[in-house]
Amino acid sequence: MIAHDDTQIEMYRKMLLIRVFEEQARDFFMKNVMRGSTHMYIGQEAIAVGVCAALEQNDYITSTHRGHGHLLAKGGNPDLMMAELLGKANGYCKGKGGSMHIADLSIGNLGANGIVGGGIGLATGAAFACYYRDDGRVAVSFFGDGAINQGVFYECANMAALWKLPVIYVCERNRFAEFSYTDRYFADSDLTKRAIPFGFPAVAIDGNDVLKVYETAAEAVKRARIGQGPTLIVANTYRIMGHTIGDPLNYRIKGEVETWQTEERDPILRFEKHLIQQEIASIEQLQQIKADVHQRIEHAAQFALNSPEPPPSALWEDIYA
Amino acid sequence: MAERIIEYREALNEALLEEMERDLAVFIMGEDVGQYGGVLKISKGIYERFGEKRAVDTPISENGFTAIGVGAALAGLRPVVELMYIDFACLAMDPIVNQAAKARYMFGGKTSVPIVFRTQGGGGRGNAAQHSQSLEAWYVHVPGLIVIQPSTPRDAKGLLKSAIRDDNPVIFIEHKLLYNTKGAVPEGEWTIPIGKADVKRVGNHITVVATSRMVLLALSAAEKLAEEGIEVEVVDPRTLKPLDIETIATSVKKTHRLLVVNEGARTGGFAAEVVTRAYEEVFDYLDAPIVRLTSEDVPLPYSGALEMAAIPSEEKIIQAVRGFFS
Numbered sequence: 001m002i003a004h005d006d007t008q009i010e011m012y013r014k015m016l017l018i019r020v021f022e023e024q025a026r027d028f029f030m031k032n033v034m035r036g037s038t039h040m041y042i043g044q045e046a047i048a049v050g051v052c053a054a055l056e057q058n059d060y061i062t063s064t065h066r067g068h069g070h071l072l073a074k075g076g077n078p079d080l081m082m083a084e085l086l087g088k089a090n091g092y093c094k095g096k097g098g099s100m101h102i103a104d105l106s107i108g109n110l111g112a113n114g115i116v117g118g119g120i121g122l123a124t125g126a127a128f129a130c131y132y133r134d135d136g137r138v139a140v141s142f143f144g145d146g147a148i149n150q151g152v153f154y155e156c157a158n159m160a161a162l163w164k165l166p167v168i169y170v171c172e173r174n175r176f177a178e179f180s181y182t183d184r185y186f187a188d189s190d191l192t193k194r195a196i197p198f199g200f201p202a203v204a205i206d207g208n209d210v211l212k213v214y215e216t217a218a219e220a221v222k223r224a225r226i227g228q229g230p231t232l233i234v235a236n237t238y239r240i241m242g243h244t245i246g247d248p249l250n251y252r253i254k255g256e257v258e259t260w261q262t263e264e265r266d267p268i269l270r271f272e273k274h275l276i277q278q279e280i281a282s283i284e285q286l287q288q289i290k291a292d293v294h295q296r297i298e299h300a301a302q303f304a305l306n307s308p309e310p311p312p313s314a315l316w317e318d319i320y321a
Numbered sequence: 322m323a324e325r326i327i328e329y330r331e332a333l334n335e336a337l338l339e340e341m342e343r344d345l346a347v348f349i350m351g352e353d354v355g356q357y358g359g360v361l362k363i364s365k366g367i368y369e370r371f372g373e374k375r376a377v378d379t380p381i382s383e384n385g386f387t388a389i390g391v392g393a394a395l396a397g398l399r400p401v402v403e404l405m406y407i408d409f410a411c412l413a414m415d416p417i418v419n420q421a422a423k424a425r426y427m428f429g430g431k432t433s434v435p436i437v438f439r440t441q442g443g444g445g446r447g448n449a450a451q452h453s454q455s456l457e458a459w460y461v462h463v464p465g466l467i468v469i470q471p472s473t474p475r476d477a478k479g480l481l482k483s484a485i486r487d488d489n490p491v492i493f494i495e496h497k498l499l500y501n502t503k504g505a506v507p508e509g510e511w512t513i514p515i516g517k518a519d520v521k522r523v524g525n526h527i528t529v530v531a532t533s534r535m536v537l538l539a540l541s542a543a544e545k546l547a548e549e550g551i552e553v554e555v556v557d558p559r560t561l562k563p564l565d566i567e568t569i570a571t572s573v574k575k576t577h578r579l580l581v582v583n584e585g586a587r588t589g590g591f592a593a594e595v596v597t598r599a600y601e602e603v604f605d606y607l608d609a610p611i612v613r614l615t616s617e618d619v620p621l622p623y624s625g626a627l628e629m630a631a632i633p634s635e636e637k638i639i640q641a642v643r644g645f646f647s
Contacts, residue, residue, distance in 0.1 A: 060396060094429035101427035110395050111428060115419050121385060122420060125392015132348065132374060132398060139396075152415075155385025162380075318430030319464055321488035 001218040003053065003211060005280045011053055011210050012275060013289050015045040015268050018069040020297045021078055025068065025085055025099075028301070029245045034085055038099040041069030043208075043240035043260060046267035047172050048073035050213025051140055051233075054221050060108045060126040060139035062119030065100045067112030070142050075107045078300035088307035095310045096318065116177075117143055117150030120169070124156040127167035127224075138166040138224040140217075146177030148194060149185055157230065161198035166224035168217065169195075169232045172207060174239035179251055195232040207235025208260075208267040211274075237267075322507040330500040332474035333363045333439075336481035337401065339510075341371055344399060347485055350377040350390055351403030351439075360405055361441070361500055387413035387438070391421045394436040394490075401485060404440040407494060408451050421490040422465030433488040437481070442470075443496040443534055443584055444632050450620035453497075453628075455585040457532070460492040461562045461594065467491040467515060468561040472536035474504040476559055479513030487515060496534045516560045518568035524552035527578040527645055530569055530595055532558060535582040535633060542638040551642060561591060569595070570602040577608040578645050582633055587615040614641045 052073035063070035084091030103111035123141030195202035220231035355376035368376035390402040444453035543553035592613035
């Protein structure tokens with residue numbers, strides 16, 4: 001499925017929104033305005049955006065500890081997100097979740113997750129609910145190449161295949177599991193083989209090519225909606241930043257990151273080039289989008305900074321329904 | 322309301338059938354719960370009546386199917402996930418503890434996780450160390466969970482119905498030596514509220530707070546102690562979390578003595594929690610230090626002689642009560 005021109009421009013805007021959001025979050029973190037730890041999605045924007053462009057608003061996704069991009073791609077509100085990152089009362093989760101637990105159930109985002117692989121079962125369960133109600137919805141589980149070594153993936157993939165659940169497993173192969181190259185942990189580095197025992201399709205793609213991601217996801221979503229069961233998409237990408245902010249990155253080969261920040265490989269730069277070459281957008285149009293996105297994130301940052309801290313009484317709220 | 326005498330397992334079965342009849346979002350999931358009818362026959366007849374979509378037989382993948390249950394609850398269903406033994410729930414701690422218990426709080430109250438984890442705990446049947454544990458204290462320790470341990474058929478039915486209707490994750494722990502026990506269960510539509518203890522026997526001399534199968538041992542011990550002139554009040558919390566400390570405190574204020582009986586291992590166990598809460602609430606009313614009777618701090622052994630030595634018994638309860646009056 002080829003994305004329409006206006007869909008492509010929207011994809012560009014969303015990828016840029018994620019990039020600029022992350023830069024702002026990083027800035028807050030470096031200035032100690034943010035607590036805990038946070039994980040940057042920079043460099044992987046094409047995956048969240050390409051996949052979510054193939055979904056309806058009421059389809060489900062589960063996200064990861066590196067989850068800001070997934071929520072923005074699904075239509076999350078940057079103001080509420082940034083306020084949540086700063087632990088504020090009017091953040092998405094009233095300041096109780098923070099970066100690693102950001103969620104918006106009203107648009108099908110069942111949450112970022114602090115447990116690596118924690119969302120795989122939840123997405124499979126959401127897909128079970130879709131199958132149970134026969135409502136035509138699907139669920140996507142985003143997870144990394146670190147998470148694909150968790151046993152829960154194989155248990156859930158087996159059940160998803162058995163029951164033909166409408167779930168799409170999107171493995172974002174960003175080359176790292178926390179502070180190691182993931183290649184150190186794969187007995188066989190062809191991750192598409194991880195679906196072979198369960199008999200559902202698996203495809204490895206260039207995850208920095210947003211149109212390729214979109215087309216692949218759209219195909220998987222189509223299969224899922226008509227009851228043909230799960231698909232595994234291995235989206236090859238590169239984690240530009242460290243595991244967390246403050247990661248010394250001393251385990252990474254020198255000069256490697258720069259090879260992923262070129263016009264040919266960076267998902268945003270190469271898409272920008274495509275949009276201009278194909279005359280889908282003009283340089284001026286893209287400049288305007290950039291200005292709008294920066295303004296939007298600046299608004300989110302101000303909203304977050306001006307938001308109130310949660311009152312002490314909030315400590316005891318929302319534990320039980 | 323008319324009552325019948327039925328088994329604990331039948332009471333549970335009735336609760337499942339009635340709630341599934343009442344609410345289309347309720348389904349059961351677990352190992353052999355469907356076609357086989359459940360290893361304990363708790364789900365007998367459900368597959369036949371509701372079909373495979375609502376009586377879901379799963380592979381032996383506790384972590385996976387428990388997580389699927391939690392995801393389904395987040396997406397609006399009301400799963401009843403059976404973990405055949407509480408020992409097997411160790412394989413599913415992430416979805417229970419990290420996901421189900423915390424989702425509502427982490428997401429600022431924007432969701433609820435209406436799910437019941439049904440499981441069986443307890444020893445006394447020679448199932449040895451990996452099929453006999455009483456791990457209720459672990460779950461009691463987790464904010465966001467509700468923990469229920471019914472001791473009678475009536476409580477089993479009334480509380481399972483309430484657990485299924487509740488919007489929170491509930492750990493519902495049955496006991497392997499209770500499934501065949503019988504008791505009076507009302508007919509018709511009724512439930513038992515979560516968080517309410519039940520005074521199972523009235524007495525003036527000592528309060529025995531007991532959980533699960535220990536309630537039955539405490540009641541039979543109480544009959545023998547009555548022959549010696551000691552009137553025991555037996556309080557069954559039924560819901561361990563949230564704990565109905567009011568009912569316990571009211572009883573102790575009357576009897577001035579408290580023995581806590583729980584089948585879990587001693588150290589860090591549920592009995593320790595009841596003892597602490599009681600000291601906080603009724604210290605000034607006590608005529609004697611509180612005593613706890615628990616299983617020993619050992620993995621449960623296979624040998625009958627050793628297992629009996631490890632877990633509380635009627636005789637041990639009698640001895641412990643006599644200790645208050647000697």
